[in-house]
Amino acid sequence: MNVNQHTPMASPYGQPQPGYSQPGYVPLDGGYPGPYAPYNGPASPYQPGAPPQGISGPARGPPTTGPLPVSAPHQYNQYSHSQGDMQNGPPPMTQAQPRPPVSQPYNPGAMNMSGPHPTYPQHYGPPPTMQQVSNQMSGMQITSGPPTPAGPGYAPPHSSQPPVSTAYSAPPPPSYTQAPPPVSSAPTQPPPPSGPAASQQYYGSPPPPSQQPFNSSLPPTSQQQFTSSSVPPPPSQQTLPPSSYSGPAPPPGQAPAPPVSQPQQSFPPSQPPPTSQPAFTPGPPPTAPGSFTPQAPPPSSQSGSFPPPGPPPTSAPSCQYPGPLPPQQQPPPSQPFPYHSGPPPPRAQMPPTSMAQSNHLPPGPQGPPGPPGPLQQPPSQPGMQTGYPPQQNGAFGQVRGPQPGYAGPYPGQPNYGAPAPAPAPAPPAQKRLDPDAIPSPQASDMPAVQKSRHRIDPDAIPSPIQVIEDDKAKSTEPFTTGVRGQAPPLVTTNFQVKDQGNASPRFVRCTAYNMPCTADMAKQSQVPLAAVVKPLAMLPPDETPPYLVDHGEGGPIRCNRCKAYMCPYMQFIEGGRRFQCGFCSCVTEVPPHYFQHLDHTGKRVDCYDRPELSLGSYEFLATVDYCKNNKLPQPPAFIFLIDVSYNAVKSGMVNIVCQELKTLLDYLPRENPEMDSAVRVGFVTYNKVLHFYNVKSSLAQPQMLVVSDVSDMFVPLLDGFLVNVNESRLVIESLLDQIPEMFADTRETETVFGPVIQAGLEALKAADCAGKLFVFHTSLPIAEAPGKLKNREDKKLIGTDKEKSLFQPQVGFYNTLAKECVAQGCCVDLFLFPNQYVDVATLGVVPVSTGGSVYKYTYFQAQLDQERFLNDLRRDVQKLVGFDAVMRVRTSTGIRATDFFGSFFMSNTTDVELAGLDCDKAITVEFKHDDKLSEETGALMQCAVLYTSCSGQRRLRIHNMAVNCCSQLADLYRNCETDTIINFFSKYAFRGVLNNPTKAVRDTLVNQCAQILACYRKNCASPSSAGQLILPECMKLLPVYLNCVLKSDVLLPGADVSLDDRAYLRQLISCMDVTETHVFFYPRLLPLMKLESGSLPVAVRDSEERLSKGGVYLLETGLHLFLWVGASVQQELLLNIFGTPSFGQIDSSMTSLPVLDNPFSQRLREIIDSFRAQRSRYMKLMVVKQEDRAELIFRHFLVEDKSASGGASYVDFLCHMHKEIRQLLS
């Protein structure tokens, strides 16, 4: 059965279809997997299938889905595929050429069927060419059949097949092979109806139609099968794999197989037929980039070629291929490698599949071998790698196979040598580490060759993943904030918070929860004392937002001297008539209306009734005394300023913004969901001049008011500019409809920028309110106007002392403007759509100083980037935001807030002024001693933010935080939070580059880090040999994280990083909270080989070594989202994720995964969605295929590896750090 079940093959097709997805596409793919796996016989069926797919796919695909021609085709392919199979049999031979015609006929059919989709032709055009070509190219030899898919081919199926591939003829009793297809089609048909919702996007209605025609065209026999097949689907759905099998059951042979091995496995069996290989090989070539082709053609030769590549672990291409190829090339059974090793040659393919399943167990790439595989494999692997055998555990060999290709620096072997299997081996490694000491290089294990360079086992050094996982395991209870000095769980851990008197870590995180009592200690340890405050952070639904407290007309009760607000740290004395301030110890009378008796413990009786006496975070209602000009504020306004110059229009931005605003305006922030938002809106467009719009509700049509005098900006109208959305809805919609039209044929390329912000500012001034400007801008403002800029991008300056000037604004104009904006409470959010240098460093000045955000969509293309932009925009418009805010941090005597980092403006040394403060903005506050602290009282801080809510209410949000104080350094090191320290360091460094050479900044960081660690070593660690690196438990990740900071684009730019990108990142990070900086600097890399609902797979370390080329990985940085697909990934995975069986057919330009009705796809999409929901910015999904050019970008985020721009690998850096520490110690 396993071996040659053509029938099974067929059946799988059928089965999967019903089972996985209604659309039935999947099943088709399922069939393919076999073929896909280059290794086995299945190839034959596969090939035919593939080509047809390509051909027919494009034709049909285009029609259905405009945006994603690529994806569409695939799915179609499936359909066609099934057909193709059918047809292939028949026409294949004759019709290699006919394809084009074939495709056409399809279209018509599809067209008619799909009626609704008029767009077909358009899409059709472009994609077909691509795919067809490739398909043809690839498939020509093999798959003349596919073209045939056209109806005509049906009859002759058998005849055609033989020519295509011998394997085919032999294995498939024609009836079988055909049967499956029909089956598949049958199932597929059902799906269309049900599936439409999900699948429609891609398939749209077309699929069903297409199938029908097929059916009709199908031979009568097939139809019968259909009926039978159709029955199975239901069962299959329930239990995917098994059921599917059962479904296919019809083919008797299959039944047995399934039980033995999971469906995927079953597939492989079919493939095994060696005979098929020839056909097969061609298959892979097509998928593989050009480089592959050579290998593919001569399967026989490959064997020969293979060996050579094999030896050098470094050569990636060869390795990878070899992987797949070997199986095909039966020649050396031993070589087959780990994959094959386990199972018989035929299974060579299997392994990958099995790996997918098994992967879950082993986190790392190593996983692939999977439990079953690995066991068997070990032996075989050694053989495979020939050169490296000794060190490596066979099990992991495979993994490394790919690695060698990646990075020369790390020969795969050394790594392997280590306990490769991430899961299992890891634990032991940790044990070693726990003692805080990293065993110095484990040279001993390494093979001589490799030892030369690396002496440290990457798995032996502290693993972020391990730390994260440990913390997760540890934090099962809700975190209560009442205990002073207790460090909260890591940001990567999900936990619930109970506010018991200190602010939730979601609002405030500290670098140290045990502050040194004296300045000397602090200086000695060099541990930064800082807090990252995110005043308006959103809380999860199960935590209550801060209560609103109203102290009446007198305003909040405050300490007379230091003006700290009433909080749990206030000590009531004299029977409650007075209270002593916890910050300055001053005694203040309690106002009569606030008086309350004390209980026997000295607490107020109403302590727990009053949030301000019992909680860490709460809000006060501010009185008129807290308002500008002693006047209660007006509700804020949002002004949308849209660039309508040539570039903006051409990129589609204008159109998208206008369309989106029509709906978005209904979601303006409001406090009471029942009420309409009080926020008023206004619209401006601009190029070289500004166009204001009067959208007063009484107008039949909006009026455009052009202001060309940009040198002296003013607002041309008062009434009708800022309006209530509901009242002026019709006029606004009319306006938004007309804006794209009006400027559709503009030829104006110059833009202004300064006057645009001025205009918004003036409008807010005129309306006497605070507000937010949303500026959608495309290009460097070179038009004659205030704030005009010139292109100053000069890469030659990088690395010189003048580099810092590139981060500084080009002109002083924007600083002045920013100041004015802050004074008015005018927050600016900037959306950039540059095609070239726009000088983010300068344009970003105002947003950054006003608490706004900069969003950048370089080379914006409506189709690809629309989703990201719109999601960002939606979120940005809807998110909770406060205006005209002032933040003040008060501390208990002994320490003082001395420095602040973030997006804000400061006109003095204590008040942080934010024109706008949204729920994503964090401010990092650094503290310094100005006196001694006592262990008894600890250190208190109170962060008060005065702001205007989106409904126009003036409020104060108070966050209180108390930490312990210590006189022993060890206590300090025991209660640190590395993530927060990194947050501080990054902000500190990124601000430093404004004034210092980048290199100096990096050196400073390294030094400080070394000092911190050296201090620990010297004062806290138990004596040990100097050669040992000893890290404090809380900071054992400091080196790896710090290395990530040092390697960031800002501090160590690669050649391909533009100045704008660096400036953008620099500004962006300045207002990130700890969660964001953490994932930004150390991206989350999830293996996706096996997904379970309810929990995420355990992440793997950001290193190429951890990637298995048989796997699929999701990497998330908070800004980017990559889906990395290994070159030899299992077909089943591909089918589940992409709906295509072939690696080569994955469209790497897709920005969202196809909606497939299988649990894997669903779960994966769920995961992606949940990731996106966690981040303040929408992450565009990039599909990166191994060996693809885009992999360079992806690799940039594998931060444990050496970076292309010269950044050290984790291991190297750790060595370096060790050296520094030793120097300090000696």
Added chain:
Amino acid sequence: MATFPEYIAQNEERDGVRFSWNVWPSSRLEATRMVVPVAALFTPLRERTDLPPIQYEPVLCSRATCRAVLNPLCQVDYRAKLWACNFCYQRNQFPPSYAGISEVNQPAELLPQFSTIEYVVQRGPQMPLVFLYVVDTCMEDEDLQALKESLQMSLSLLPPTALVGLITFGRMVQVHELGCEGISKSYVFRGTKDLNAKQLQEMLGLTKPAAAQGRGPQAAPQPLSNRFLQPVQKIDMNLTDLLGELQRDPWPVTQGKRPLRSLGVAMSIAVGLLECTFPNTGARIMTFIGGPATQGPGMVVGDELKTPIRSWHDIEKDNAKFMKKATKHYESLAIRASTNGHIIDIYACALDQTGLLEMKCCSNHTGGYMVMADSFNTSLFKQTFQRVFTKDVQGSFKMAFAATLEVKTSREIKVSGAIGPCVSLSAKGPCVSENEIGTGGTCQWKICGLDPATTLALYFEVVNQHNAPIPQGGRGAIQFVTQYQHSSGQRRIRVTTTARNWADAQTQIQSIAASFDQEAAAILMARLAVYRAETEEGPDVLRWLDRQLIRLFMFHLRRSPFLQVFNNSPDESSYYRHQFNRQDLTQALIMIQPVLYAYSFNGPPEPVLLDSSSILPDRILLMDTFFQILIYHGETVAQWRKAGYQDMAEYENFRHLLQAPVDDAQELLHTRFPMPRYIDTEHGGSQARFLLSKVNPSQTHNNMYAWGQESGAPILTDDVSLQVFMDHLKKLAVSSAA
């Protein structure tokens, strides 16, 4: 030969010319002694229904410095086909097209009855008429509504090809783009910042490269229109809607403040817009203002209501702090507009002053209209405005555009200057006198806008030396060549050639004296006086005037608002002077000495003396001061009317009596431009003051008993009466004669 009055009338009828002297003294010395200079009131476009347009171009004297037009006074040698220029005596060949000329076959320009002749120039493109509305939006809704309606109405009066544009202003200035679909578009400018033409051009996107922007393709092929000025036929509906949607300036005006009105910048932008789009093309900027400019260049008063707008008193005390600057601003606008041949009309409707004093030059220099009324919601404004668009029998507007007037004189006489709605073109020539009177130093003037009534006063100087013989031919000739753009878009040239005899003052003083045209002289002197009053300090002018020959008219002139500022605001003075300076002789006479008709049962209506003695209880008086038409019911008549006798059948005659002056008044109202203020009052009525202030105060509270009770009404004034004036004058005449 006819009598002089007939001769004068005939000349006026035919040529639109009236000279102060119809026989000229032959030497400079004698001419100077005559006090009243040789001068003429010339109405370039006097309506001549019998004047056929000549479809060819005039024949010019070939002498470069002369270029006089062939006229009936030229000597023609039909055989040699030569003609001698009667100004420079150059002999000229007739052009080939005149080959068939002979004594019996003369071209029109040689016929004596065609001393005034009009040529139509066929060359050049037909220029469209351009009307640019500049509309104030700082006014009460009622007023604005009325104004909007008037403007909408006016669209229907414009020829379909005429280009219109719209600029509105309040705190900001908006230049409206016309003909846009959907969204109405306008360019907004700050009201506090003046822009030069180039800046404006850039900001409006009217520069060449920017033409490509937006609706580029349309702009390029149609140089005659642009986004802001479009043919009426095309954007009629659009503009009507636009006007309909016009809202009162939305910027809040706090109590105690005037609205911020950016009139100065609005006008500047209007001028600039036309300057860069239609230079040297007839265009009319029609400015409608509801109050004074209160910000930016050209502001005449601050926005604080507590500081009133300047009065004559302030001006004398040098207390009008904005006046000089504003005047300068508007003067520069006037110069720019007139240079390009554009007219600026000002329609000021407000109860308070609006700054006409400062803006007067805009109208005065460009031949534009100045209309002053209390509100846009009055028939005075509405009808006056409507009358701007009156048409002649041919159906073309009675207005003409971008005219230049050139004066050519015989050698013995030179032109000293002109007074009227014109600006100098600074064309030097042999016939320019060194002695300037009015706008002098040139023989060419630009009159951007003129209508059939527009009359210029031209002053000449006899330069013949005392001992020189009377010039040959015995006649001095003057040729007026007026080139203008007809409202049909054609370019036309009207040539008027006139001649007067020379006389030796020593020997023929009688005939010279007999040729004196008292009315013309009065107006000419009055214009001169007004001109000097405008340009010099008040008292000096009166003194100068007093020293000049004075006649009856002068008494009234002295009391008239043209010279007397008492009781008149600076704006009113400017307005009156403006009208006086452009109206023809008849109207000007009325302005100086109002006409008073009496209606009674005693006989048909009769003109009566403009004297307090004419005010009798049983009379109805109809006074026409040009600016006002006033019907005054005597005490008795008023009582009758109150008693309702006119409604009783048996007193139908009384009803007729009441009706008669009303009918006459209507007639006057219908013909006059601008429409006068119509006042119907009675004895003791508050509005009767208009009458009482005009009549000669022969009876005052000082002397009312000297003349007897029965006749007339006493006037409460300290002004001297005509009698006293005359007495004094006689005394002066005797004493100063020596």
